[in-house]
Amino acid sequence: MTNNENKTNNIETFKELLKDFTLPKPENKPKENYVNILILRELKSAARFTTDGVEANSAIIRIGSIEETVGKMFGRKQVASDRRKAKALQRTLFTDEMKKAIGDDEWDGCTMIVTKMCQKCPECVLFGSAASDEGISITSRVMYDEAYTIRALSAIVQEYFQNAPGDDYSKKPTSGIREPDFFKEGTLFPCVITLRDVTTEEVLFFLNITDRNSRYGATSTRFGKVQNHILGVYAGHREGPSSLEVTRKIALKLAEKMLDSDKIKIGAGLTNPSTVDLAEKILDSDKIETLEDKLKKVMYSDTLQVEEVKKLATESYEEISKNQRINYVAKEIVSTFNAGENIEKTKIATTSISEGTNNLTLPVKSIGNGVKFNETTLSTILTELNDDVMKALLVEQINKLGNLLNLKNSQEEKARPSKARGKKAKTETTSTPVQQNVP
Ligand SMILES: [Zn+2]
Numbered sequence: 001m002t003n004n005e006n007k008t009n010n011i012e013t014f015k016e017l018l019k020d021f022t023l024p025k026p027e028n029k030p031k032e033n034y035v036n037i038l039i040l041r042e043l044k045s046a047a048r049f050t051t052d053g054v055e056a057n058s059a060i061i062r063i064g065s066i067e068e069t070v071g072k073m074f075g076r077k078q079v080a081s082d083r084r085k086a087k088a089l090q091r092t093l094f095t096d097e098m099k100k101a102i103g104d105d106e107w108d109g110c111t112m113i114v115t116k117m118c119q120k121c122p123e124c125v126l127f128g129s130a131a132s133d134e135g136i137s138i139t140s141r142v143m144y145d146e147a148y149t150i151r152a153l154s155a156i157v158q159e160y161f162q163n164a165p166g167d168d169y170s171k172k173p174t175s176g177i178r179e180p181d182f183f184k185e186g187t188l189f190p191c192v193i194t195l196r197d198v199t200t201e202e203v204l205f206f207l208n209i210t211d212r213n214s215r216y217g218a219t220s221t222r223f224g225k226v227q228n229h230i231l232g233v234y235a236g237h238r239e240g241p242s243s244l245e246v247t248r249k250i251a252l253k254l255a256e257k258m259l260d261s262d263k264i265k266i267g268a269g270l271t272n273p274s275t276v277d278l279a280e281k282i283l284d285s286d287k288i289e290t291l292e293d294k295l296k297k298v299m300y301s302d303t304l305q306v307e308e309v310k311k312l313a314t315e316s317y318e319e320i321s322k323n324q325r326i327n328y329v330a331k332e333i334v335s336t337f338n339a340g341e342n343i344e345k346t347k348i349a350t351t352s353i354s355e356g357t358n359n360l361t362l363p364v365k366s367i368g369n370g371v372k373f374n375e376t377t378l379s380t381i382l383t384e385l386n387d388d389v390m391k392a393l394l395v396e397q398i399n400k401l402g403n404l405l406n407l408k409n410s411q412e413e414k415a416r417p418s419k420a421r422g423k424k425a426k427t428e429t430t431s432t433p434v435q436q437n438v439p
Pocket of ligand 1: 110111117118119120121122123124125
Protein backbone atom coordinates (compact mmCIF):
# COMPACT_ATOMS: atom_id res chain seq x y z
CA MET A 1 0.00 0.00 0.00
CA THR A 2 2.69 2.43 1.03
CA ASN A 3 4.71 1.17 -1.84
CA ASN A 4 1.92 1.94 -4.22
CA GLU A 5 1.51 5.46 -2.85
CA ASN A 6 5.19 6.15 -3.16
CA LYS A 7 5.03 4.99 -6.71
CA THR A 8 2.54 7.64 -7.74
CA ASN A 9 4.17 10.47 -5.80
CA ASN A 10 6.03 11.67 -8.84
CA ILE A 11 2.85 11.74 -10.85
CA GLU A 12 1.16 13.80 -8.14
CA THR A 13 4.11 16.20 -8.13
CA PHE A 14 3.98 16.43 -11.91
CA LYS A 15 0.27 17.27 -11.81
CA GLU A 16 0.85 19.88 -9.12
CA LEU A 17 3.60 21.56 -11.11
CA LEU A 18 1.38 21.74 -14.19
CA LYS A 19 -1.47 23.32 -12.25
CA ASP A 20 -0.93 26.87 -13.49
CA PHE A 21 -1.09 25.79 -17.11
CA THR A 22 -3.92 23.29 -17.04
CA LEU A 23 -7.56 23.39 -15.99
CA PRO A 24 -9.08 21.64 -12.98
CA LYS A 25 -11.82 20.41 -15.32
CA PRO A 26 -12.59 20.91 -19.02
CA GLU A 27 -14.35 24.17 -19.83
CA ASN A 28 -16.35 25.34 -22.81
CA LYS A 29 -14.62 28.69 -23.40
CA PRO A 30 -11.05 28.81 -24.70
CA LYS A 31 -8.24 30.06 -22.51
CA GLU A 32 -4.52 30.38 -23.07
CA ASN A 33 -3.09 27.28 -21.46
CA TYR A 34 -0.65 25.33 -23.57
CA VAL A 35 1.17 22.11 -22.86
CA ASN A 36 3.62 21.50 -25.70
CA ILE A 37 5.16 18.08 -26.11
CA LEU A 38 8.42 17.64 -27.98
CA ILE A 39 8.77 14.21 -29.56
CA LEU A 40 11.35 12.67 -31.84
CA ARG A 41 9.76 9.92 -33.90
CA GLU A 42 12.34 7.39 -35.03
CA LEU A 43 11.54 4.78 -37.66
CA LYS A 44 12.53 1.36 -36.38
CA SER A 45 11.55 -0.30 -39.64
CA ALA A 46 10.82 0.87 -43.16
CA ALA A 47 7.56 2.84 -43.28
CA ARG A 48 5.18 4.02 -45.94
CA PHE A 49 3.97 7.58 -45.71
CA THR A 50 2.20 8.16 -48.98
CA THR A 51 -0.99 9.86 -50.08
CA ASP A 52 -1.35 8.29 -53.52
CA GLY A 53 -0.13 4.90 -52.41
CA VAL A 54 3.13 5.13 -54.33
CA GLU A 55 5.08 8.30 -53.85
CA ALA A 56 6.55 9.20 -50.47
CA ASN A 57 5.08 12.33 -48.92
CA SER A 58 7.50 15.19 -49.32
CA ALA A 59 7.81 18.94 -49.25
CA ILE A 60 10.32 21.54 -50.36
CA ILE A 61 11.59 23.51 -47.42
CA ARG A 62 14.17 26.22 -46.98
CA ILE A 63 16.89 25.75 -44.41
CA GLY A 64 19.29 28.61 -44.02
CA SER A 65 20.34 29.50 -47.54
CA ILE A 66 19.46 26.23 -49.22
CA GLU A 67 16.28 24.72 -50.54
CA GLU A 68 15.74 21.00 -50.22
CA THR A 69 13.07 18.34 -50.67
CA VAL A 70 12.52 16.46 -47.43
CA GLY A 71 10.19 13.72 -46.23
CA LYS A 72 6.94 14.67 -44.60
CA MET A 73 4.60 13.09 -42.07
CA PHE A 74 1.16 14.66 -42.18
CA GLY A 75 -0.37 15.85 -38.93
CA ARG A 76 -3.60 14.03 -39.77
CA LYS A 77 -1.75 10.72 -40.10
CA GLN A 78 -0.23 11.19 -36.68
CA VAL A 79 -3.55 12.10 -35.12
CA ALA A 80 -5.43 9.17 -36.71
CA SER A 81 -2.90 6.71 -35.36
CA ASP A 82 -2.87 8.24 -31.88
CA ARG A 83 -6.66 8.31 -31.74
CA ARG A 84 -6.94 4.64 -32.66
CA LYS A 85 -4.49 3.87 -29.90
CA ALA A 86 -6.32 6.03 -27.37
CA LYS A 87 -9.70 4.48 -28.09
CA ALA A 88 -8.28 0.97 -27.91
CA LEU A 89 -6.65 1.80 -24.59
CA GLN A 90 -9.94 3.11 -23.17
CA ARG A 91 -11.74 -0.07 -24.22
CA THR A 92 -9.05 -2.17 -22.61
CA LEU A 93 -8.77 -0.29 -19.37
CA PHE A 94 -12.14 1.06 -18.40
CA THR A 95 -15.10 -0.09 -20.43
CA ASP A 96 -16.99 -0.99 -17.24
CA GLU A 97 -16.25 2.34 -15.61
CA MET A 98 -17.37 4.18 -18.75
CA LYS A 99 -20.67 2.34 -18.75
CA LYS A 100 -21.20 3.12 -15.08
CA ALA A 101 -20.32 6.77 -15.58
CA ILE A 102 -22.79 7.20 -18.40
CA GLY A 103 -25.40 5.56 -16.29
CA ASP A 104 -26.51 2.74 -18.57
CA ASP A 105 -25.08 0.26 -21.01
CA GLU A 106 -25.10 2.53 -24.01
CA TRP A 107 -21.32 2.92 -24.27
CA ASP A 108 -20.13 0.57 -26.96
CA GLY A 109 -16.43 1.35 -26.79
CA CYS A 110 -16.62 4.34 -29.14
CA THR A 111 -15.44 4.28 -32.75
CA MET A 112 -13.22 5.99 -35.31
CA ILE A 113 -16.20 6.59 -37.62
CA VAL A 114 -16.39 10.36 -37.68
CA THR A 115 -20.11 10.89 -37.16
CA LYS A 116 -20.57 7.92 -34.86
CA MET A 117 -18.20 8.87 -32.08
CA CYS A 118 -19.71 8.64 -28.62
CA GLN A 119 -18.72 12.20 -27.60
CA LYS A 120 -18.71 11.16 -23.98
CA CYS A 121 -15.44 9.36 -23.47
CA PRO A 122 -12.23 11.18 -22.46
CA GLU A 123 -10.78 10.50 -25.93
CA CYS A 124 -13.67 12.14 -27.83
CA VAL A 125 -13.65 15.13 -25.53
CA LEU A 126 -9.89 15.62 -25.84
CA PHE A 127 -9.43 14.94 -29.54
CA GLY A 128 -12.80 16.33 -30.63
CA SER A 129 -15.52 14.95 -32.83
CA ALA A 130 -17.67 16.04 -35.71
CA ALA A 131 -21.37 16.75 -35.34
CA SER A 132 -23.23 13.70 -34.17
CA ASP A 133 -26.92 12.85 -34.49
CA GLU A 134 -27.55 15.37 -31.76
CA GLY A 135 -25.87 18.06 -33.83
CA ILE A 136 -23.09 18.75 -31.37
CA SER A 137 -19.47 18.90 -32.32
CA ILE A 138 -16.55 19.02 -29.94
CA THR A 139 -13.48 21.02 -30.86
CA SER A 140 -10.22 19.17 -30.59
CA ARG A 141 -7.79 20.45 -27.99
CA VAL A 142 -4.86 18.52 -29.43
CA MET A 143 -2.96 20.34 -32.16
CA TYR A 144 -0.67 18.44 -34.50
CA ASP A 145 1.29 19.90 -37.35
CA GLU A 146 3.18 18.43 -40.28
CA ALA A 147 6.52 16.90 -39.34
CA TYR A 148 9.55 16.93 -41.64
CA THR A 149 12.69 14.87 -41.86
CA ILE A 150 16.06 16.44 -41.17
CA ARG A 151 17.65 14.70 -44.14
CA ALA A 152 16.80 15.11 -47.81
CA LEU A 153 14.25 12.84 -49.43
CA SER A 154 16.79 11.09 -51.64
CA ALA A 155 18.82 10.11 -48.58
CA ILE A 156 15.92 8.54 -46.73
CA VAL A 157 13.58 7.08 -49.32
CA GLN A 158 13.98 3.73 -50.93
CA GLU A 159 12.30 3.19 -54.27
CA TYR A 160 11.46 -0.34 -55.21
CA PHE A 161 10.90 -1.76 -58.65
CA GLN A 162 9.57 -5.21 -59.05
CA ASN A 163 10.32 -6.93 -62.32
CA ALA A 164 8.72 -10.31 -62.00
CA PRO A 165 11.73 -12.27 -63.24
CA GLY A 166 10.09 -15.63 -63.79
CA ASP A 167 12.29 -18.72 -63.65
CA ASP A 168 13.69 -19.06 -67.16
CA TYR A 169 17.45 -19.02 -67.63
CA SER A 170 17.25 -16.51 -70.41
CA LYS A 171 14.71 -13.74 -70.44
CA LYS A 172 14.01 -10.41 -72.01
CA PRO A 173 14.11 -7.35 -69.78
CA THR A 174 10.67 -6.44 -68.46
CA SER A 175 9.52 -3.00 -67.50
CA GLY A 176 9.58 -2.67 -63.74
CA ILE A 177 6.48 -2.18 -61.67
CA ARG A 178 6.85 0.70 -59.28
CA GLU A 179 6.35 -0.39 -55.71
CA PRO A 180 5.38 2.10 -53.00
CA ASP A 181 8.22 4.22 -51.66
CA PHE A 182 9.56 3.36 -48.25
CA PHE A 183 11.09 5.68 -45.70
CA LYS A 184 14.20 3.90 -44.51
CA GLU A 185 14.76 2.70 -41.00
CA GLY A 186 16.44 5.37 -38.90
CA THR A 187 14.53 8.27 -40.44
CA LEU A 188 13.79 10.91 -37.81
CA PHE A 189 10.79 13.22 -37.51
CA PRO A 190 10.99 15.93 -34.84
CA CYS A 191 7.40 16.70 -33.79
CA VAL A 192 5.74 19.23 -31.55
CA ILE A 193 2.21 18.54 -30.37
CA THR A 194 0.23 21.08 -28.40
CA LEU A 195 -2.49 20.39 -25.88
CA ARG A 196 -4.66 23.39 -25.13
CA ASP A 197 -6.79 24.00 -22.03
CA VAL A 198 -6.46 20.42 -20.86
CA THR A 199 -6.59 18.79 -17.45
CA THR A 200 -3.52 17.14 -15.98
CA GLU A 201 -5.24 13.77 -16.49
CA GLU A 202 -5.46 14.55 -20.19
CA VAL A 203 -1.76 15.43 -20.31
CA LEU A 204 -0.91 12.08 -18.75
CA PHE A 205 -3.37 10.27 -21.05
CA PHE A 206 -1.70 11.83 -24.08
CA LEU A 207 1.81 11.02 -22.84
CA ASN A 208 0.76 7.45 -22.18
CA ILE A 209 -0.68 7.05 -25.69
CA THR A 210 2.45 8.52 -27.25
CA ASP A 211 4.61 6.24 -25.17
CA ARG A 212 2.62 3.18 -26.25
CA ASN A 213 2.05 4.01 -29.90
CA SER A 214 4.54 2.41 -32.24
CA ARG A 215 2.72 2.29 -35.57
CA TYR A 216 2.22 5.22 -37.88
CA GLY A 217 1.59 5.47 -41.59
CA ALA A 218 -0.27 3.58 -44.26
CA THR A 219 -0.94 -0.12 -43.87
CA SER A 220 0.09 0.49 -40.34
CA THR A 221 -0.30 -3.04 -39.17
CA ARG A 222 2.39 -4.34 -41.48
CA PHE A 223 4.93 -1.55 -41.85
CA GLY A 224 6.22 1.42 -39.99
CA LYS A 225 7.48 0.56 -36.54
CA VAL A 226 8.10 3.86 -34.81
CA GLN A 227 9.70 4.73 -31.51
CA ASN A 228 8.46 7.94 -29.96
CA HIS A 229 11.17 9.59 -27.87
CA ILE A 230 9.35 12.02 -25.59
CA LEU A 231 12.00 14.69 -25.11
CA GLY A 232 10.18 17.34 -23.19
CA VAL A 233 6.95 18.79 -21.87
CA TYR A 234 6.76 22.59 -22.02
CA ALA A 235 3.81 24.27 -20.36
CA GLY A 236 2.97 27.96 -20.48
CA HIS A 237 0.44 30.55 -21.57
CA ARG A 238 1.88 30.71 -25.07
CA GLU A 239 2.09 28.15 -27.82
CA GLY A 240 5.66 27.15 -28.60
CA PRO A 241 7.58 26.60 -31.87
CA SER A 242 6.34 24.36 -34.68
CA SER A 243 7.78 21.03 -35.78
CA LEU A 244 9.26 22.60 -38.91
CA GLU A 245 11.05 25.30 -36.93
CA VAL A 246 12.63 22.65 -34.73
CA THR A 247 13.67 20.49 -37.70
CA ARG A 248 15.33 23.42 -39.44
CA LYS A 249 17.24 24.41 -36.35
CA ILE A 250 18.49 20.86 -35.77
CA ALA A 251 19.88 20.67 -39.33
CA LEU A 252 21.59 24.03 -38.90
CA LYS A 253 23.07 23.01 -35.57
CA LEU A 254 24.44 19.78 -37.05
CA ALA A 255 26.03 21.78 -39.87
CA GLU A 256 27.50 24.31 -37.44
CA LYS A 257 29.00 21.51 -35.40
CA MET A 258 30.73 20.12 -38.49
CA LEU A 259 32.04 23.59 -39.29
CA ASP A 260 33.32 24.06 -35.75
CA SER A 261 35.18 20.78 -35.74
CA ASP A 262 36.85 21.83 -39.01
CA LYS A 263 37.98 25.06 -37.39
CA ILE A 264 39.34 23.21 -34.39
CA LYS A 265 41.28 20.86 -36.62
CA ILE A 266 42.87 23.67 -38.56
CA GLY A 267 43.44 25.79 -35.45
CA ALA A 268 45.07 22.93 -33.57
CA GLY A 269 47.33 22.30 -36.51
CA LEU A 270 48.58 25.86 -36.52
CA THR A 271 49.43 26.02 -32.83
CA ASN A 272 51.19 22.71 -32.96
CA PRO A 273 54.53 23.10 -34.75
CA SER A 274 54.71 19.45 -35.71
CA THR A 275 51.57 19.64 -37.76
CA VAL A 276 51.91 23.10 -39.23
CA ASP A 277 52.89 21.58 -42.52
CA LEU A 278 49.83 19.39 -42.49
CA ALA A 279 47.58 22.32 -41.67
CA GLU A 280 49.03 24.38 -44.46
CA LYS A 281 48.50 21.52 -46.79
CA ILE A 282 44.83 21.40 -45.84
CA LEU A 283 44.50 25.13 -46.33
CA ASP A 284 46.25 24.97 -49.65
CA SER A 285 44.62 22.00 -51.24
CA ASP A 286 41.09 21.82 -49.85
CA LYS A 287 38.72 24.65 -50.08
CA ILE A 288 37.36 25.61 -46.72
CA GLU A 289 33.80 24.47 -46.59
CA THR A 290 31.00 26.87 -45.84
CA LEU A 291 27.94 26.36 -43.65
CA GLU A 292 26.00 25.71 -46.83
CA ASP A 293 28.36 22.88 -47.80
CA LYS A 294 28.01 21.36 -44.36
CA LEU A 295 24.25 21.65 -44.46
CA LYS A 296 24.24 19.67 -47.70
CA LYS A 297 26.44 17.05 -46.07
CA VAL A 298 24.08 16.76 -43.12
CA MET A 299 21.05 16.45 -45.35
CA TYR A 300 22.63 13.84 -47.57
CA SER A 301 24.24 11.77 -44.84
CA ASP A 302 23.44 8.07 -44.65
CA THR A 303 22.60 8.15 -40.97
CA LEU A 304 22.21 10.55 -38.08
CA GLN A 305 23.06 9.84 -34.47
CA VAL A 306 19.80 9.63 -32.54
CA GLU A 307 21.28 10.68 -29.21
CA GLU A 308 22.87 13.74 -30.76
CA VAL A 309 19.67 14.71 -32.55
CA LYS A 310 17.68 14.28 -29.33
CA LYS A 311 19.98 16.70 -27.55
CA LEU A 312 19.89 19.19 -30.40
CA ALA A 313 16.11 18.94 -30.69
CA THR A 314 15.75 20.00 -27.07
CA GLU A 315 18.26 22.82 -27.47
CA SER A 316 16.56 23.97 -30.65
CA TYR A 317 13.11 23.97 -29.12
CA GLU A 318 14.28 25.97 -26.14
CA GLU A 319 16.26 28.50 -28.16
CA ILE A 320 13.36 29.20 -30.50
CA SER A 321 11.05 29.52 -27.49
CA LYS A 322 13.34 32.10 -25.96
CA ASN A 323 13.24 34.09 -29.19
CA GLN A 324 9.49 33.95 -28.87
CA ARG A 325 9.80 35.31 -25.32
CA ILE A 326 8.93 32.06 -23.62
CA ASN A 327 11.26 31.05 -20.84
CA TYR A 328 10.62 27.68 -19.28
CA VAL A 329 11.84 26.88 -15.78
CA ALA A 330 13.17 23.35 -15.49
CA LYS A 331 11.35 21.06 -13.11
CA GLU A 332 12.92 17.76 -12.26
CA ILE A 333 12.24 14.81 -10.08
CA VAL A 334 14.85 14.71 -7.33
CA SER A 335 16.38 11.41 -8.32
CA THR A 336 17.32 12.78 -11.70
CA PHE A 337 18.58 16.10 -10.43
CA ASN A 338 21.62 17.10 -12.34
CA ALA A 339 23.41 20.41 -12.71
CA GLY A 340 24.69 21.77 -15.98
CA GLU A 341 22.02 23.97 -17.51
CA ASN A 342 21.78 27.71 -17.54
CA ILE A 343 18.15 27.92 -16.66
CA GLU A 344 17.27 27.93 -13.01
CA LYS A 345 16.70 24.43 -11.79
CA THR A 346 14.23 23.49 -9.14
CA LYS A 347 14.74 20.42 -7.10
CA ILE A 348 11.61 18.66 -6.08
CA ALA A 349 11.88 16.31 -3.20
CA THR A 350 9.42 13.52 -3.78
CA THR A 351 9.70 12.68 -0.10
CA SER A 352 8.06 15.98 0.74
CA ILE A 353 4.69 14.50 -0.10
CA SER A 354 3.61 13.09 3.19
CA GLU A 355 1.24 10.22 3.26
CA GLY A 356 -2.40 11.11 3.32
CA THR A 357 -1.99 14.83 2.69
CA ASN A 358 -1.59 16.94 -0.36
CA ASN A 359 0.80 19.40 1.22
CA LEU A 360 3.53 19.73 -1.31
CA THR A 361 6.45 21.92 -0.48
CA LEU A 362 6.79 23.37 -3.88
CA PRO A 363 9.28 26.04 -4.78
CA VAL A 364 7.55 29.25 -5.72
CA LYS A 365 10.59 31.10 -7.03
CA SER A 366 10.43 31.22 -10.75
CA ILE A 367 12.14 33.31 -13.37
CA GLY A 368 10.25 32.01 -16.37
CA ASN A 369 6.78 32.15 -17.72
CA GLY A 370 6.40 28.42 -18.08
CA VAL A 371 7.65 25.10 -16.79
CA LYS A 372 9.51 22.31 -18.52
CA PHE A 373 10.24 18.66 -17.85
CA ASN A 374 13.09 16.83 -19.51
CA GLU A 375 13.28 13.35 -20.99
CA THR A 376 14.65 11.70 -17.84
CA THR A 377 11.95 13.17 -15.61
CA LEU A 378 9.26 12.20 -18.10
CA SER A 379 10.65 8.71 -18.28
CA THR A 380 10.25 8.42 -14.51
CA ILE A 381 6.66 9.62 -14.80
CA LEU A 382 5.90 7.21 -17.66
CA THR A 383 7.33 4.29 -15.70
CA GLU A 384 4.91 5.05 -12.89
CA LEU A 385 2.05 5.38 -15.33
CA ASN A 386 1.12 1.70 -15.39
CA ASP A 387 -2.28 0.35 -16.42
CA ASP A 388 -3.81 0.69 -12.95
CA VAL A 389 -2.65 4.27 -12.56
CA MET A 390 -3.81 5.16 -16.07
CA LYS A 391 -7.19 3.59 -15.40
CA ALA A 392 -7.60 5.60 -12.19
CA LEU A 393 -6.70 8.78 -14.08
CA LEU A 394 -9.26 8.04 -16.80
CA VAL A 395 -11.93 7.50 -14.16
CA GLU A 396 -10.95 10.82 -12.61
CA GLN A 397 -11.20 12.46 -16.01
CA ILE A 398 -14.64 11.06 -16.77
CA ASN A 399 -15.83 12.39 -13.41
CA LYS A 400 -14.60 15.82 -14.46
CA LEU A 401 -16.37 15.67 -17.81
CA GLY A 402 -19.86 15.86 -16.35
CA ASN A 403 -19.76 19.62 -16.35
CA LEU A 404 -18.62 20.06 -19.92
CA LEU A 405 -21.01 17.49 -21.32
CA ASN A 406 -23.89 19.17 -19.50
CA LEU A 407 -22.95 22.44 -21.11
CA LYS A 408 -22.78 20.87 -24.51
CA ASN A 409 -25.77 18.64 -24.16
CA SER A 410 -28.61 20.39 -22.39
CA GLN A 411 -30.87 17.39 -22.97
CA GLU A 412 -28.73 15.35 -20.69
CA GLU A 413 -28.56 18.07 -18.12
CA LYS A 414 -32.31 18.24 -17.81
CA ALA A 415 -32.77 14.53 -17.91
CA ARG A 416 -30.33 13.63 -15.23
CA PRO A 417 -29.81 15.00 -11.75
CA SER A 418 -26.30 16.41 -11.77
CA LYS A 419 -25.33 14.19 -8.90
CA ALA A 420 -25.82 11.05 -10.91
CA ARG A 421 -23.64 12.33 -13.67
CA GLY A 422 -19.99 11.70 -13.44
CA LYS A 423 -20.46 9.62 -10.34
CA LYS A 424 -21.22 5.97 -10.57
CA ALA A 425 -24.84 5.26 -11.23
CA LYS A 426 -26.64 3.40 -8.52
CA THR A 427 -27.32 0.36 -10.59
CA GLU A 428 -25.79 -0.81 -13.74
CA THR A 429 -29.05 -2.18 -15.02
CA THR A 430 -30.93 1.10 -15.26
CA SER A 431 -32.60 0.85 -18.60
CA THR A 432 -34.80 3.95 -18.68
CA PRO A 433 -33.95 5.82 -21.87
CA VAL A 434 -33.77 9.11 -20.01
CA GLN A 435 -32.34 11.19 -22.81
CA GLN A 436 -35.05 10.39 -25.29
CA ASN A 437 -37.87 11.23 -22.90
CA VAL A 438 -37.00 14.86 -22.63
CA PRO A 439 -38.75 17.19 -25.05
ZN1 LIG B 1 -15.87 8.48 -27.58
